[in-house]
Amino acid sequence: MTEPLALALTKGRILADTLPLFESAGIVPLEDASTTRKLQVGTSQAGTSILLVRASDVPAYVEYGGADVGVTGKDVLLEHTGSGLYEPVDLGIGRCKLVLAGKPGAEKVGHRRLRVATKYPAVTADYFARRGQQVEIIKLYGSMELAPLVGMADVIVDITETGSTLRANGLVVIEEITDISSRLIVNKASMKMKHETIHALIDSIKSALPEKST
Ligand code: PRP
Numbered sequence: 001m002t003e004p005l006a007l008a009l010t011k012g013r014i015l016a017d018t019l020p021l022f023e024s025a026g027i028v029p030l031e032d033a034s035t036t037r038k039l040q041v042g043t044s045q046a047g048t049s050i051l052l053v054r055a056s057d058v059p060a061y062v063e064y065g066g067a068d069v070g071v072t073g074k075d076v077l078l079e080h081t082g083s084g085l086y087e088p089v090d091l092g093i094g095r096c097k098l099v100l101a102g103k104p105g106a107e108k109v110g111h112r113r114l115r116v117a118t119k120y121p122a123v124t125a126d127y128f129a130r131r132g133q134q135v136e137i138i139k140l141y142g143s144m145e146l147a148p149l150v151g152m153a154d155v156i157v158d159i160t161e162t163g164s165t166l167r168a169n170g171l172v173v174i175e176e177i178t179d180i181s182s183r184l185i186v187n188k189a190s191m192k193m194k195h196e197t198i199h200a201l202i203d204s205i206k207s208a209l210p211e212k213s214t
Contacts, residue, residue, distance in 0.1 A: 001196070001197075002045065002197050002200075003047075003193075003194040003196075003197040004045070004046065004047025004048045004049075005027075005045075005047075005048045005049075005068045005069055005190075005194065005197060005198070005201070006048075006049055006051055006066065006067040006068050006069075007022065007027070007048070007049070007050050007051065007067060007068070007069050007070065007071075008051045008053050008057075008058045008061040008062055008066070008067035008069070008070035008071070008072075009033070009050055009051070009052060009053075009058075009070070009071055010052070010053060010054065010055040010058060010071070010072065011033070011034055011052055012055070013094065014071070014073075014093055014094040014182055015033060015034050016034070017091075017093040017094070017182075018071050018091070018093065018182070019033065020208065021091065021205045021208050021209070022043075022201075022205070024204045024205065024207070024208035025200070025201045025204035025205060025208075026044065026045055026204075027043045027044065027045050027048055027201075028043060028044040029041045029042070029043055029044075029050055030042045030043060030044065033050055033052060036052075038052075039051065039052050039053075040052075051066065051067050053067075055072050055073060055076055056072075056076050056079075058070040058071065058072035058076065058185070059072060059076060059077060059080040059082060059085060059185065060080075060082070062084075062085055062185050062186065062187050063080075063082045063083075063084035063085050063187065064084070065187055065189065065190070067187070068186065068187050068190035068194060068198065069184065069185070069186050069187070069190070069198065069201065070184075070185045070186075071091065071182055071183070071184055071185070072182065072183065072185065073094055073096075073159075073180055073181070073182055073183070074090075074178075074179075074180045074181055074182075074183055075096075075098055075120060075123070075159055075180045077183060077185070078098075078120070078122075078123045078178075079119075079120050079121075079122050079123050081122060084187065084188050085185045085186065085187070085188065086185065086186040086187075086188060086191055087183050087184070087185050087186075088184060088185075088186060088202055089183065089184040089202060089205060089206060089209075090181055090182075090183055091181065091182045091183060091184055091205070091209065092181055092182075092209060092210065093181065093182045094180070094181055094182040095161075095179070095180070095181045096159045096160060096161040096180045096181075097159065097160055097161075097173075097176050097177075097178070097179055097180060098120070098123065098157065098158070098159050098176075098177040098178050098179075098180055099157070099158065099159070099160050099173045099174070099175065099176050099177055100116075100127070100155055100156075100157055100173070100174045100175045100177060101145075101155060101156050101157075101158065101160070101166055101171045101172060101173050101174055102148050102154055102155035102156065102171055102172070102174055103148055103170060103171060103172070104172050106148060106154045106155050106174070107154070107155060107174055109154055113134055113135055113136045114128075114133065114135045114136070114154050114155060115135070115136045115138060115152070115153040115154045115155075116128070116135050116136070116137050116138065116153060116154070116155050116156065116157055117137075117138045117140050117144050117147035117148070117152065117153035117155075117156045117157075118137060118138070118139065118140065118144060118156060118157040118158060119139065119140055119141055119142065119144065119158070120157055120158075121137050121139050123157065123177070124137050124157045125137060127157065127177055138152065138153055144156040144157075144158040145158070145165055145166065145168075145169040145171055146169070148169075148171060149169055149170070155174065156171070157177065159180055160173065184202070184205060186198055186202075
């Protein structure tokens with residue numbers, strides 16, 4: 001028996017790559033998820049719905065049971081401190097890198113603390129702690145590249161895909177921190193209670209992935 005599922009997805013760059021993976025499991029939205037103003041969209045599978053949430057909220061929806069399954073970036077998951085999630089599949093889509101970037105030579109600030117602007121304060125704190133370097137972290141919610149330009153920060157920790165935003169703002173990659181891609185995540189209780197349905201979904205998605213990302 002197929003149990004109804006709630007799927008937390010995000011409008012934006014990766015939705016077009018994500019929907020075909022769910023289609024492979026017979027889950028097709030009943031309206032255009034990329035343009036609708038609805039936040040909950042029905043699907044071809046009775047009772048199964050797509051919840052359209054912010055990327056950074058996907059882990060909370062899945063951890064607290066608002067959704068059974070979600071898709072979000074590894075960057076968001078690294079920043080998320082909860083533990084009520086399984087992360088069974090690297091979808092291999094939305095590939096980008098988390099980097100330390102700044103104007104050339106921006107890291108050399110003498111004896112004062114380096115100022116780092118980021119929307120990933122936990123990942124950034126961990127990265128510099130591993131380097132044994134004390135820094136000042138400024139939490140921003142977007143357009144991090146602006147912070148070094150106006151002298152508010154020396155460097156940024158952000159994701160880069162094509163590199164064009166960094167280039168357009170005269171910034172360079174100082175160090176690559178980690179590779180990022182989108183992940184399928186599953187609520188721990190749902191994994192037990194809806195075991196068969198979720199495993200069938202995982203299997204369908206895995207077989208729909210290009211070989212190198214499974
Ligand atoms: C992300 C990221 C960079 C940009 C990098 O921002 O924060 O600004 O994409 O992509 P690129 O290397 O291909 O230029 P996003 O567009 O998601 O918006 P945000 O600033 O609101 O997070």
